Amino acid sequence: MAGGTAILGGVIAGPALAIIGYSAASKSEKALTEAFEMESEIREAIEQVENGNALLVSIRERSEEMRAVISDLRARYLSVLSNAEKMVSIKLAQKGEAEAAWNQAGMITKALRKVKGAKFQDPLDFTSFSQSEKDLYSLLNLFGVALYRMIKVKILDEDGLVTTESEGSVAEARLLLKGSNSQ
Amino acid sequence: MKNLGKKLLSLTKKGNAIPNTNRGEKPILPAVLKALEKAPTHVVDGVTNVFSQVTDYLQTAEVETTKRTEIAAKRDVAIEALQNQRTAFELLMKLTFQERAAVIQKQFDVLDRAMASGDVSTVKSALDGMVAVIQSSPFKSIQEMQMAMGSKDFVVRLE
Numbered sequence: 001m002a003g004g005t006a007i008l009g010g011v012i013a014g015p016a017l018a019i020i021g022y023s024a025a026s027k028s029e030k031a032l033t034e035a036f037e038m039e040s041e042i043r044e045a046i047e048q049v050e051n052g053n054a055l056l057v058s059i060r061e062r063s064e065e066m067r068a069v070i071s072d073l074r075a076r077y078l079s080v081l082s083n084a085e086k087m088v089s090i091k092l093a094q095k096g097e098a099e100a101a102w103n104q105a106g107m108i109t110k111a112l113r114k115v116k117g118a119k120f121q122d123p124l125d126f127t128s129f130s131q132s133e134k135d136l137y138s139l140l141n142l143f144g145v146a147l148y149r150m151i152k153v154k155i156l157d158e159d160g161l162v163t164t165e166s167e168g169s170v171a172e173a174r175l176l177l178k179g180s181n182s183q
Numbered sequence: 184m185k186n187l188g189k190k191l192l193s194l195t196k197k198g199n200a201i202p203n204t205n206r207g208e209k210p211i212l213p214a215v216l217k218a219l220e221k222a223p224t225h226v227v228d229g230v231t232n233v234f235s236q237v238t239d240y241l242q243t244a245e246v247e248t249t250k251r252t253e254i255a256a257k258r259d260v261a262i263e264a265l266q267n268q269r270t271a272f273e274l275l276m277k278l279t280f281q282e283r284a285a286v287i288q289k290q291f292d293v294l295d296r297a298m299a300s301g302d303v304s305t306v307k308s309a310l311d312g313m314v315a316v317i318q319s320s321p322f323k324s325i326q327e328m329q330m331a332m333g334s335k336d337f338v339v340r341l342e
Contacts, residue, residue: 015229015230015232015233018233018236018237019232019233019236022233022236022237022239022240023236023240025240025244026239026240026243026244029240029243029244029247029248030243030247032247032251033247033250033251033254036250036251036254036255037254040254040255040257040258043258043262044258044261044262044265047261047262047265047266047269048265050265050269051265051268051269051272054269054272054273054276055272057273057276058272058273058276058280058321058322061276061280061321062280062320062321062322065280065283065284065287065317065321066317069287069313069316069317072291073310073313076294076295076298080298132301135301135303138303139298139303139306142303142306142307142310143310145310146310146311146313146314149314149318150313150314150317150318153317153318
């Protein structure tokens with residue numbers, strides 16, 4: 001009796017379980033496909049992030065390039081500046097001496113200066129500079145202007161975004177790295 | 184019963200939905216159909232439902248496998264394209280920065296020689312050149328490459 005019940009139960013339960021099993025398997029197949037799709041999207045996103053990193057690395061290289069050039073130029077500028085400061089300090093000393101001599105001149109000398117219309121020759125007057133002194137002054141100017149122009153070049157603005165000057169170029173780079181989705 | 188037989192046969196003919204597990208041997212389906220001819224109705228219904236679920240599952244499995252293959256193919260193409268673009272970009276950037284570094288180094292050499300000899304006009308030229316290099320964006324080469332590749336008139340001349 002019990003055996004018969006078990007067999008009958010098995011006959012009924014077997015197909016039911018098989019149906020449930022196959023139904024679950026069908027749902028699993030669909031779920032597996034969804035998971036597969038999600039995984040693909042994530043892997044593509046990872047590649048896009050890697051491409052973003054490549055772009056950031058090149059922006060960092062650009063910054064490093066600018067830093068190195070400005071730093072090397074600054075070292076030369078400081079050398080020129082040091083020479084210019086020495087020149088100016090010598091000129092200042094000369095000016096002090098010349099002013100003292102000018103002021104300490106006797107009455108006759110002062111009268112003769114007035115008659116001749118002579119004026120005090122300021123050693124700091126550029127026109128009185130020798131050619132090498134003028135060149136030194138020019139060098140100082142050239143370095144100053146060059147450094148100023150270089151420092152003015154911006155890669156990123158205050159908000160950390162790429163400047164409008166570089167924006168177009170970087171946008172192109174980003175487009176290139178964006179991947180097949182944009183193509 | 185006949186309807187069930189027709190259905191199963193049509194399924195096996197249409198899409199090979201039911202795999203022939205004993206390939207090369209005597210077909211199992213006619214034997215099953217023959218055995219079911221004498222079976223009670225509720226047993227036939229049960230078997231019908233099971234077969235229906237099996238065929239549904241096999242169809243779903245085939246469809247989903249095809250979808251997954253398609254997804255994998257698209258993903259592989261997209262990833263390959265992204266990786267190739269990254270490689271091209273990195274190479275282009277590397278060569279661009281190398282070229283710029285070489286130019287800047289030459290300009291520094293000229294600058295140092297001019298400073299040593301007191302040649303102000305050459306110092307000016309070297310500094311102007313350096314400023315021009317720094318002001319020009321290295322990313323411009325990307326733009327140029329994009330434009331060249333996008334132009335139908337783009338020709339590579341080998342001389």
